[in-house]
Amino acid sequence: MFTRRAFLQSAGAAGTATVAAFTNHAAARLAAAAPRAAGRPAADLAEDEAYWRNIQDAFTLDRTIINLNNGGCCPSPRVVHETFKRYLDLSNQAPVYHMWQILEPNIESVRRRLAVEFGCSTDEIAITRNASEALQIAQLGIELKPGDEVVTTNQDYGRMLDTWEQRVRRDGITLRKVSFPVPPPSLDVLADALLSAISPATRVLHFCHITNLTGQIFPVRRICDEARRRGVQTIVDGAHAFAQFPCTLQDLGCDYYGTSLHKWLLAPIGTGFLYVRRERIASLWPLTPAAETRAKDIRKFEEIGTHPAANHNAIAEALTFHDGIGSERKAARLRYLRNRWALRLKQQERVRIHTNLDPAHSCAIGTVQIVGVPTPKVVARLWDRWRIIATPIVHPEYEGVRVTPNVYTTLEEVDTFASAMEEIVKSGAD
Ligand SMILES: Cc1ncc(COP(=O)(O)O)c(C=O)c1O
Secondary structure, three states: OOOHHHHHHHOHHHHHHHHHHHHOOHHHHHHHHHHHHOOOOHHHHOOOHHHHHHHHOOOOOOOOOEEOEOOOOOOOOHHHHHHHHHHHHHHHHOHHHHHHHHHHHHHHHHHHHHHHHHOOOHHHEEEEOOHHHHHHHHHHHOOOOOOOEEEEEOOOOHHHHHHHHHHHHHHOOEEEEEOOOOOOOOHHHHHHHHHOOOOOOEEEEEEEOEOOOOOOEOOHHHHHHHHHHOOOEEEEEOOOOEOOEOOOHHHOOOOEEEEEOOOOOOOOOOOEEEEEOHHHOOOOOOOOOOOHHHOOOHHHHHOOOOOOHHHHHOHHHHHHHHHHHOHHHHHHHHHHHHHHHHHHHOOOOOEEEOOOOOOOOOOOOEEEEEOOOOHHHHHHHHHHHHOEEOEEEEEOOEEEEEEEOOOOOOHHHHHHHHHHHHHHHHHOOO
16 A cells, blocks of 8 residues: 555655645745755746646645736735734734734834845835835825926826826826837837926826736836936836846836735735835825924835734745745746747737737736737636636727736646637637
8 A cells, every 4th residue: 555654755856845745834835846946047947847836836726716817916825824814813912012012013124124125225115005005105295386297108007097197186287198019119119208208397207117908017227217317206116026027126226116015926915115215205295194203214104003014024924935936936937937828829810919028028927819809708708618817908009818827827727728718719709
């Protein structure tokens, strides 16, 4: 009979991975995967299913559905979720003591680690509840007078555009939304679209590091350096960028950067951060007012009243999980998964890939259209027939299905999506 002991013995070199399977713990999964990764180029590891099998098992998922909307928000690995729950349980013992006295002060460790990861100083990073809050602090906190202009794109995030529109109505500023081609032939086209829109009235340039609609990456540093030279402040929407692919402040050079951590960092829902360039902190009004004595303190942006400490403290565990894989390796795997479906579907005559697949332009996210079939119908069909979750993108200039796999996505899931799309090309979505 094949006993558990015999099985463990026969596992030989794979013994560590086997033990991890029995303990079924996310941290053990990650540790088991580590030796396979040592010293190997990221592109090589991206195709090593034995390595990624350990990562896939670090999550508690519902594998009866295929979740290709990781652009919305993501499940946390088990180790992060358990940490989050442990902090909640601890808080609930006596919140005034356990949450305020024990957990809350440790937000400073999270700030320090995020600052290291992002490459900024600890006193330039505020921890927020999401990218919306982070960006709105910047959008609503900058002093602008009637007639001052903000330049953005017509593919920026809806809520962020709504925020500027409210300032148009309330403060009499003007908003200019530029268009750019999808997919753009070069990064220069993107820089030119924004920089050529700057006028003498322009005070702020607001744009995505990577768009949520097609996953287009912008040449942020080039744009920010030139804007700065012309005296224009820059707000970069990094909701999708942080922890999807390697990037630090060095690559950006912006004045303000807002991101969600419940997307690609896989932190608990309700986490994000705002970076503010040191010399801009004092002049930026917080959304939720703080005492004047804190005017130069980045923590003034965190005066939100009573809130759970569990969410933001569990960011530390998510950073540990992220670092355990490594940013380069994660990005290489995400590109590998994206290319697997995109290069296959590209062969179809009626398929348009709206994402430029060059690694300088994109990473995990891809948007694909089946010409002649309305996108909402494609998305409904994917769900009804295959239980695939994907996001319909319908923009005045183009439409398509946005597909965002994650590190836990299997090749079988990606291939099922590609086959489903081929089937819809052939037979329609009715
Ligand atoms: C480009 C972009 N900006 C901002 C946000 C807002 O993020 P959150 O909902 O986490 O605040 C999103 C959310 O999907 C986004 O895609």
